[in-house]
Amino acid sequence: MIKVGIVGGTGYTGVELLRLLAVHPDVQLTAITSRKEDGLPVADMFPSLRGRVNLAFSSPDKADLTQCDVVFFATPHGVAMAQAPALLAAGVKVIDLAADFRLKDQATFEQWYKIPHTCPELLEQAVYGLVELNRDAIKGAKLIANPGCYPTTMQLGFYPLLKAGLVDAGGLIADCKSGVSGAGRKAEIATLFSESSDNFKAYGVAGHRHTPETVAQLQNFTDQPVNLIFTPHLVPMIRGMHSTLYARLTRDISNEELQALFEAQYADAAFVDVMPFGSHPETRSTRGSNMLRLALHRHGNMVIVLVVQDNLVKGASGQAVQCMNLMFGLDEGKGLNQVALLP
Amino acid sequence: MIKVGIVGGTGYTGVELLRLLAVHPDVQLTAITSRKEDGLPVADMFPSLRGRVNLAFSSPDKADLTQCDVVFFATPHGVAMAQAPALLAAGVKVIDLAADFRLKDQATFEQWYKIPHTCPELLEQAVYGLVELNRDAIKGAKLIANPGCYPTTMQLGFYPLLKAGLVDAGGLIADCKSGVSGAGRKAEIATLFSESSDNFKAYGVAGHRHTPETVAQLQNFTDQPVNLIFTPHLVPMIRGMHSTLYARLTRDISNEELQALFEAQYADAAFVDVMPFGSHPETRSTRGSNMLRLALHRHGNMVIVLVVQDNLVKGASGQAVQCMNLMFGLDEGKGLNQVALLP
Amino acid sequence: MIKVGIVGGTGYTGVELLRLLAVHPDVQLTAITSRKEDGLPVADMFPSLRGRVNLAFSSPDKADLTQCDVVFFATPHGVAMAQAPALLAAGVKVIDLAADFRLKDQATFEQWYKIPHTCPELLEQAVYGLVELNRDAIKGAKLIANPGCYPTTMQLGFYPLLKAGLVDAGGLIADCKSGVSGAGRKAEIATLFSESSDNFKAYGVAGHRHTPETVAQLQNFTDQPVNLIFTPHLVPMIRGMHSTLYARLTRDISNEELQALFEAQYADAAFVDVMPFGSHPETRSTRGSNMLRLALHRHGNMVIVLVVQDNLVKGASGQAVQCMNLMFGLDEGKGLNQVALLP
Amino acid sequence: MIKVGIVGGTGYTGVELLRLLAVHPDVQLTAITSRKEDGLPVADMFPSLRGRVNLAFSSPDKADLTQCDVVFFATPHGVAMAQAPALLAAGVKVIDLAADFRLKDQATFEQWYKIPHTCPELLEQAVYGLVELNRDAIKGAKLIANPGCYPTTMQLGFYPLLKAGLVDAGGLIADCKSGVSGAGRKAEIATLFSESSDNFKAYGVAGHRHTPETVAQLQNFTDQPVNLIFTPHLVPMIRGMHSTLYARLTRDISNEELQALFEAQYADAAFVDVMPFGSHPETRSTRGSNMLRLALHRHGNMVIVLVVQDNLVKGASGQAVQCMNLMFGLDEGKGLNQVALLP
Incomplete structure (x- = not known):
């Protein structure tokens, strides 16, 4: 034990x-x-x-x-x-x-x-604990820096595109939406039920701490200088995160090839679900589970990647347990088989 | 002005x-x-x-x-x-x-x-500002004690029954439910979105300050000693209050007579809506408006009165404006003609 | 298998x-x-x-x-x-x-x-599948009638009081509140998000199918004729049920004795949690889990029992799995160890 | 009358x-x-x-x-x-x-x-009824095409930038979020409370009817060919719409000049509120009112315009009444002075 x-x-x-x-x-x-x-x-x-x-x-x-x-x-x-x-x-x-x-x-x-x-x-x-992109280092780590919730979605969504050199790394946009639990369990007026229910707003548009974390990691995957516009928003739901990622293709590629690229990338990832091309993932399909789901869309030379996760599980504590499992030689999914709570 | x-x-x-x-x-x-x-x-x-x-x-x-x-x-x-x-x-x-x-x-x-x-x-x-039961005194008042939100619903619901001597004043039950704005705009963990959304609970069952206020007022309408069990609950909605009132009839009366009693009582009350017998009033039908709506139900010798209002309007600020209007010789509905926001 | x-x-x-x-x-x-x-x-x-x-x-x-x-x-x-x-x-x-x-x-x-x-x-x-009150019969059953969600809370809350002959069975009141998932996955206007969010109402006050089911079962526990006023309400949350039960004591008993009665009754019940006297159970403490939690309150000769459960788990599918486990000789909690999702 | x-x-x-x-x-x-x-x-x-x-x-x-x-x-x-x-x-x-x-x-x-x-x-x-951009034509109109909800936010947000020739019209992105009432009062499973509460998702990413409407109108304001990526999402709230608009500047301009441009454009618009640069407008600040509020942000050569409105008021019925007022020679704000319901 x-x-x-x-x-x-x-x-x-x-x-x-x-x-x-x-x-x-x-x-x-x-x-x-x-x-x-x-x-x-x-x-x-x-x-x-x-x-x-x-x-x-x-x-x-x-x-x-x-x-x-x-x-x-x-x-x-x-x-x-x-x-x-x-x-x-x-x-x-x-x-x-x-x-x-x-x-x-x-x-x-x-x-x-x-x-x-x-x-x-x-x-x-310190080893950055994004399992799907850093599994081997995590296995031998003594000190893990568990990734931020937003950065997890942005990295897993942009990674295959950047690694394959398909998109303009200097013009990435991430329009992200988080449930209120992301703000933590702190007594504050802004996150009272009567303030944040039945409401939607952006916050921290001028600069959010998850930008430098994400840019630094994304820069590992490409030689181009990465530039990222990251706009976080607050959704009146407890758990859940939805990132809408925009990247401009710099070379010709079919939708089928794009889809195949993502499926191959995450073929062995038990907690990343590449949904069929053109799907609309819902945050509730991950509520309480460690799954992250994503789907691709396309408009001309623009690729849109929709990514959802439970911000407290794959976006925080679930990912941390996934790291722990690897650090102790266990199957990375041990104790993480919860099916999402739907409805 | x-x-x-x-x-x-x-x-x-x-x-x-x-x-x-x-x-x-x-x-x-x-x-x-x-x-x-x-x-x-x-x-x-x-x-x-x-x-x-x-x-x-x-x-x-x-x-x-x-x-x-x-x-x-x-x-x-x-x-x-x-x-x-x-x-x-x-x-x-x-x-x-x-x-x-x-x-x-x-x-x-x-x-x-x-x-x-x-x-x-x-x-x-000080004059107690429950307009429908105290209109004349309010007109001449210099100092108004605006009623509590729960007490407004309990008094307007029980009053016709007590005044007519129809029910056992010693066995009143009020099972009441309030939106979260009733807790005020204070930084507290218990009323955070992530704590009170998607949740329902009772609170203050052992004793709530609105009990003595309500009992003291109800006692004005009857010679019997009033005893009231009041159980407040918190509903995951911003505004709205629903009181489910139970009173046991002590004499024979038909549903039609009961309904007529309430309609007569509130015939001149612009902000009390006696709905058809057997209706189920919804809090949203009062959202943002100064209306209080109620409906009667019956099981044998038990009368059930369902009462709804917007806790911040008829339950607080709207009622206060209604009082102000009377104190200054205006029509009591001046400035209070907002139609409820539905949906 | x-x-x-x-x-x-x-x-x-x-x-x-x-x-x-x-x-x-x-x-x-x-x-x-x-x-x-x-x-x-x-x-x-x-x-x-x-x-x-x-x-x-x-x-x-x-x-x-x-x-x-x-x-x-x-x-x-x-x-x-x-x-x-x-x-x-x-x-x-x-x-x-x-x-x-x-x-x-x-x-x-x-x-x-x-x-x-x-x-x-x-x-x-057919065997009525309320495990805590009918365990032995369920073990040998071939056909299970899984209890209704409301009846589960009313029976587990009233049972110890009726069995001990402590209360007036002819004057029971159950003021119950359910999340919207209780209405099922049917395309209906009344349960649209825009109709039932930010709203609270009673429904079916004139008569609900769970009344005869509950009365028939409660009648098994007492010789007095059971009379039950059951008032269901709809809460703007997906899952969760909160029943506020009122029963009038017919003999003298201390709060400590009441509490001990309930604790003894459910000492062996893995899925019934008798909370400390005077607690306020929250529905979210059972979200996604098979636990039912209850707590006692007292005003004079009135006992108030607050009962919460997840209407889809202990109130439906979880209870059905609990029955299945017993029918096949397994531990009744097999596969039901999910911890409630909070927040 | x-x-x-x-x-x-x-x-x-x-x-x-x-x-x-x-x-x-x-x-x-x-x-x-x-x-x-x-x-x-x-x-x-x-x-x-x-x-x-x-x-x-x-x-x-x-x-x-x-x-x-x-x-x-x-x-x-x-x-x-x-x-x-x-x-x-x-x-x-x-x-x-x-x-x-x-x-x-x-x-x-x-x-x-x-x-x-x-x-x-x-x-x-037919006259397109977007008052702030088409006031004179509306005054003389006999037939009004009232704008779509999303198009209202996108046009009022992009218009000053396009008219001034400041941005790349071929690379506009609108990441938009709407409350559920936008889906109408139709019995459908997807918009049930139990399906759309505590959830967030994109929809219609492959193509939404508001795209051709918006592009056709925006094209009136610029000689460049307009290209728009429009991504609608569903927010678990009844009313409210938040559009996050991205446009790339093609010439040098200071934040102060940008802000002045928008303020001048809407100086006479009673229902468009240009908030201070860097603000985060909240949908609830427009709930039940005919106001549309917007605020500007800047990252390098990217302008971000945040726009909020009540989709049923300025996004639909309020705008229609505003048109009616003009068509009948009334002040355009007649009957539209409701203050937003907050909280």
Whole structure:
């Protein structure tokens, strides 16, 4: 059994980790920390876990996370970088669901996240946890930077096009839409039911932290300079993410060839579903599951890739468990066979 | 023109007052106070008001509310009682949308609201603003206690039955359901979209402040001792309130007589719609309007009254404007002719 | 492996059976029938099942359901009674999720469902599939009448009180609220998003088919004549059911004794969670799971029982799988360990 | 008083016309037709209109629409073209909310709408009712083709850029999102609450009827050939439309100049609100009102225009009333001063 610790179990990625790990056959939940909720049974905060998770939150000062085999950080940015060095030194593997290790470039990190990076020496060692594009490195990793939710959809959607050199990398557009859980479990007026229900809006159009992460990764797949316009929007639904990606073809290719390209790319990916050409994937077809689905469309020389996922599963905690499975030599789908909840 | 001031314009009853008063033909919006938002144009906080309300919030210390003819308090409990005495002394009429003057009994107020009452001498003078049951007193009032949202539905639903001595006043049950805006515009986790969407629950079953208010008012209509079980629930919708009222008949009466009783009672009430016997009123049929609709059902000796309203209009700000109209000698429906928004 | 057939796989209880059975370790999905969708891959209709269910719908005329070990009817009322006799004769077990076999009294069935019963001889043999109250009979059953969703909550909530002779059985009130999926997957204006979102209403107050079913079952638990007022309402959420039950105590009992009574009653029930006295269960704490949660409240001599479940799982398909497990000698929770999806 | 007839009052644009016209000071509602609902009081179908609209639906065979001054067609495509010639001949003005007269080119109409056009001779005479771009022609019009909802946002957003020759007309992208009411009040599974709530998807990506309408209109504003990629999506909200428009600048211009261009263009437009540069307009800021709001963003040489409106008001019935006002010499905002419903 893998002994698992979770730092910061009171947010949505934390409770989602608990939902998934509670039924994972090879996992023993060992410690869940929260400074604020020390002593509170986890199931008192999340009644969905009553009878399934019997742990209580413990203060980070008391919990001995070095007894764990792996520790997930489901925390705000800045927490993992403070605690990861000691854990790694003690032989504990670390998976950070926040951004501390996503950007290889320290200056870019500090510019976008407005905090100094306290262990830049780990940036090189950290492995970016986008399984489908980085599986081998993940298997040997000790420190995982779990990808952002939006970047997961943008990378898996644009990758085959860029890798094949088919599109103008300098003119990519990603018009993305996220459910409200992406904003986290924080007491804020903007995400109250009465503010965000029955409403739709864009946000952060001037600049979003997921842009540098995505551009840096996409740049790995092409020699052209990547330029990306990324426009995030907020959808009145709890879970779900839909990215509408636009790329301009620079050479002639048929729809059938395009489709074949994507199908070949993801033939072995258990959690990427390439739907028939011209399909309209729905976010609900992934609700609660680790599947990401995508479909291709075409208008003249414009390729449109529609990508959907559950932002809390494949976009966060599910992907983190997928990484954990690989790091411990398990089948990457272990404990992730949930069928999406529809309706 | 009636010069109107609003204290506490940043909550939902505040912005709803602004929506209604911005198109009221006899009103001149004169001052809107908010300590925290001093100087901020109201329309910057509520973009729905862009081009319609040109005032900025002003600090309560700077705003001279004594220049107003009437001041609405759309504030938490405790604010109106602090400022009302000076305003009344200056000849300004006061309408409090909170609970400061709803309970005649000081001890009951202090028990339920956990704060001392600072001007108990005004309690006797305050007029309870439930127009359909108290119209004449409201016309002459200088200080209005605007009813709570739940109490409005419970009183208008039970009143004809109690007044006619038809039911067991000691066994009333009100199973009530409210949209989330009833919880106000406060940053709290429990009313986040991701917590209260796609969910339904009861709350405050052990005791809710609207119980003593309702019981005290209902007691005015009957000699029997009133006993009320009131169970509030939270519905994943922004606006709307549905009360399902149960009362046991103590004498024989036909459905036709029951229906006639209610129709006669509310024949002159422009904002109470007695629907045909056996109807199922929908909250959306009142969305954004000042109408309250009700319908009767019957099972043996049990009468069921279904009552719906928009909790922010007839349940709060619309009722307050209705009171204002009466206090200034206007038709009580002035500025309140909005048709409900359906769909 | 249990070979499973599903008749009527195009509705919500059908797709929910597929979601659950697709990951059930002892089940082999063998046939899914739909006259209208003959030949269509199931996953084309329900993209959540892509990669998980590879069957296509087959016409009932072609499918040989006698090869199955058990057949679920996820159909409108009237279908199971037409096909059950032949299946039973062929040694196939039958679980009907509709009402064909729920009422022992043929006349009552025909009065409420407006169709003649075509195999009344099976009514006596049919076992009512409310596991927690009927476990032993279910183990030996060949024909299961799976309970209605509302009746499940009302029975599990009222049962301990009636069995202990604590309450007035002649004055029970159930004020119940259901998510929209309870209305099924039928093209109807009333359940369009634009009609039922941001809205709340009662329906069927004059009489609902779940009343005779519930009264007949409750009558088994008490010698007093049962009288039940049942008021269903529609909540703008997809899944979830919340029943607020009112019963008047006829003898003195403390809150602690009441709580102990319920805890003892359901001590061995893996899918009934008796929450601490005074709790407010939320429907979302059961979303997608087979758990039913309940909590007790008290006002004088009135007991209020709050009950929540997912109407499609414990209220329908999950309960049916629970029955199947018992009928085939498996642990009743096999394949039903999904943790509720929160948020 | 303007005598108004409405053909097809049972859909969402019909009931929205009724909501607006019921409080329009210069309008007398005279006839509402529906073949299917002949004799039914309108308020029985739409309880929001109880006490406000006392008409009953009448069969089109019985209603004498020639007694009206103007007739609105809130019907499916094909109905207005059948009845308009006779009404126009009788001197009645006609406003069609469907597409019958939106496309000047008969062949294009027939290609996209799959029905023959029965009065092509009226196409030239029909005036496109987008008030802000066509005000003078509308004043003198006898037959109005009321614009589609999406085309209204796309035209008002792209127009100033195209007219000023600032952008590449051959590379326009419109990523648009609509509330579910845009799909109309039709019994269909895809728009059931349980299918479209808590979900997000694109639809009609391969080709949508609003593309030829928009392209034809945009082509009027530029000499360059217009090419438009239009991607519609469905948002789980009742009302509201958000268009995210992308256009590539072909000459140098500052953000301040861009902003000034839009502000100058719409300075006199009471219903177009140019928000400060970099704003994020929310659909709810227009809910129930006739306002369209837009804001500009910039990334390098890409201009992003965010446009919101209520699809049933400015996107349909409100715009039609705005046209009617102009056709009858009234102030264009008469009866359209509703403030948006927020929250």
